[in-house]
Each structure stands twice: as C-alpha cells, then as structure tokens.
Amino acid sequence: MDFPILYFTIFCIDNVARFLGQSPKDVYHSMQDADIINGYIVPCYNVLHSFSKEYIVNDLVSLMQKKGLLT
Secondary structure, eight states: OOHHHHHHHHHHHHHHHHHHTOOHHHHHHHHHHTTHIIIIITTTHHHHTTSOHHHHHHHHHHHHHHTTSOO
8 A cells, every 4th residue: 555545544534533433443443344444445545535525534434334333
C-alpha cells in the first residue's frame, strides 16, 4: 500500500470513529474483520478520495450497517 492510500485509510477510520463516538482502534478492528479496508477502501481509493468527507463517512457507516457491525 502506498502512502496516499494509507493516509486516506487512516482518514476514513478516524472520521468514522469520530462520527460513531468510538475509538479509532475499535473501528479499525471492526473494518479489518469485515474486510472493509482491503475489500472496499483500498480498491475503491481512486473514486472514494474524490468525494467529500461527509459522503465518505456516510458511505462507510452504511456499509458497516449492511455488514452487521452497527446496530
């Protein structure tokens, strides 16, 4: 993984954690276990990074809900 993708992944995790009121560590582990990082964020980086922070957070929270990570 190159630096821009790594930085973007950290950006995603941190902002989702803030939105959910959870620790970035917990959000990272949830996303990692559900294959959201390597299965969605990294492969879709070229498209995702062009959207607003709000869109990215809402998109990732929605995906987490679909995967049963959030109640």
